[in-house]
Amino acid sequence: xxxxxxxxxxxxxxxxxxxxxxxxxxxxxxxxxxxxxxxxxxxxxxxxxxxxxxxxxxxxxxxxxxxxxxxxxxxxxxxxxxxxxxxxxxxxxxxxxxxxxxxxxxxxxxxxxxxxxxxxxxxxxxxxxxxxxxxxxxxxxxxxxxxxxxxxxxx
Amino acid sequence: xxxxxxxxxxxxxxxxxxxxxxxxxxxxxxxxxxxxxxxxxxxxxxxxxxxxxxxxxxxxxxxxxxxxxxxxxxxxxxxxxxxxxxxxxxxxxxxxxxxxxxxxxxxxxxxxxxxxxxxxxxxxxxxxxxxxxxxxxxxxxxxxxxxxxxxxxxxxxxxxxxxxxxxxxxxxxxxxxxxxxxxxxxxxxxxxxxxxxxx
Numbered sequence: 001x002x003x004x005x006x007x008x009x010x011x012x013x014x015x016x017x018x019x020x021x022x023x024x025x026x027x028x029x030x031x032x033x034x035x036x037x038x039x040x041x042x043x044x045x046x047x048x049x050x051x052x053x054x055x056x057x058x059x060x061x062x063x064x065x066x067x068x069x070x071x072x073x074x075x076x077x078x079x080x081x082x083x084x085x086x087x088x089x090x091x092x093x094x095x096x097x098x099x100x101x102x103x104x105x106x107x108x109x110x111x112x113x114x115x116x117x118x119x120x121x122x123x124x125x126x127x128x129x130x131x132x133x134x135x136x137x138x139x140x141x142x143x144x145x146x147x148x149x150x151x152x153x154x155x
Numbered sequence: 156x157x158x159x160x161x162x163x164x165x166x167x168x169x170x171x172x173x174x175x176x177x178x179x180x181x182x183x184x185x186x187x188x189x190x191x192x193x194x195x196x197x198x199x200x201x202x203x204x205x206x207x208x209x210x211x212x213x214x215x216x217x218x219x220x221x222x223x224x225x226x227x228x229x230x231x232x233x234x235x236x237x238x239x240x241x242x243x244x245x246x247x248x249x250x251x252x253x254x255x256x257x258x259x260x261x262x263x264x265x266x267x268x269x270x271x272x273x274x275x276x277x278x279x280x281x282x283x284x285x286x287x288x289x290x291x292x293x294x295x296x297x298x299x300x301x302x303x304x305x306x307x308x309x310x311x312x313x314x315x316x317x318x319x320x321x322x323x324x325x326x327x328x329x330x331x332x333x334x335x336x337x338x339x340x341x342x343x344x345x346x347x348x349x350x351x352x353x354x
Contacts, residue, residue, distance in 0.1 A: 016165050024163055032283070083276065084254050110258065
C-alpha cells in the first residue's frame with residue numbers, strides 16, 4: 001500500500017466569511033425562512049402524499065401478513081422523505097415518528113423479520129402526529145417514546 | 156458553533172451545486188440558499204445531471220449531496236468527484252445530507268470523501284451553521300489508495316496505539332533521547348506564563 005499524501009488546499013468557501021458585508025446569522029435565517037415559506041404548500045402536499053403511500057403499503061402488508069422486500073424498501077423511502085421534510089414546517093415530531101419507522105423497517109430487513117403490529121403502531125403514530133396541535137404535548141412525547149422503544153426492541 | 160455568532164456570510168458570489176433525491180427536498184434546499192443570498196445555484200435531481208454540471212467546467216464553491224439516493228449513488232458520486240484529478244471541483248467543500256442512515260451506509264458516508272454529514276431535516280439554521288463551519292474548515296486533504304478527501308481526523312491524536320503512522324508527519328509515541336540540554340525553569344516559566352513586552 002502506498003503511504004498517504006496530505007497537503008493544504010484553498011478552501012474556496014473561506015472567502016465568504018467576512019466581518020463586513022454579507023449577512024449576519026439573524027439576517028440570513030430570516031431571509032431563508034421567508035424563502036422556504038414559498039414552498040410550504042407543495043411540501044406539505046408531498047408529505048401527505050408520502051404518508052398516503054405509507055398507509056397504502058401498510059394495508060397491503062396487513063392483508064399479506066408479510067412485508068415483501070420491494071414494499072419494505074418503498075415504505076422506507078417514503079418514511080425517509082417525511083424525515084427530510086417534516087421538521088421544516090413545524091412537523092418535527094412527525095419526522096421523528098417517520099425516523100422510527102425507518103429504523104423499524106431497516107431492522108426488519110437486516111434481521112429478516114416481520115411483525116405487522118409494530119408497523120401498525122407506527123402508522124397510528126404518524127396519523128396522530130400529522131396534526132400535532134390536536135393532541136397535548138405530553139401525549140405526543142409519550143407516543144414518540146413508545147415508537148422509539150418498539151423500533152429498537154427489534155434486535 | 157451556532158447561528159448566534161456574529162460572523163457574517165457573503166455567499167453572493169458563491170456557486171452551489173445541489174443534488175437531491177426528490178423535487179420537494181431540492182426545492183426546500185434551493186430556497187434556503189436563495190435566502191442566504193446565493194445567486195448561482197445548480198439544482199440536480201439525478202446523478203447524470205450532477206455529473207454533467209461537474210463536467211461542464213463550472214467550478215463550485217459548495218456541493219451538497221443527498222445520502223438517500225438509491226443504491227448509495229450519492230456516496231459514489233462524491234468518491235468519483237474526489238478522484239477527478241485535474242478538476243477544480245475535486246477540492247470543493249462537500250456536505251452530505253442524510254435522513255435515516257442504514258448501518259451499511261454509515262461507513263460509506265465516512266469514507267466517500269465528504270467534509271461533513273448533516274442530518275435532515277435541513278432547516279435554515281442547521282444549514283447556516285454548517286456552511287459557516289465548512290467555510291472555516293482547515294483540515295488537510297488526503298490522497299491515498301483507499302481514501303481521497305479531507306482528513307478524517309478532526310483532531311491530531313497520532314496513529315492508533317501499536318500502529319505505525321502512514322504519514323510523513325506522524326510522530327512516534329516512543330520518546331527518543333534528549334537532543335540538547337534541559338531547559339531551565341526560567342525558560343519553562345517564560346513559555347507557560349507569557350508577559351506583555353514593554354517596548
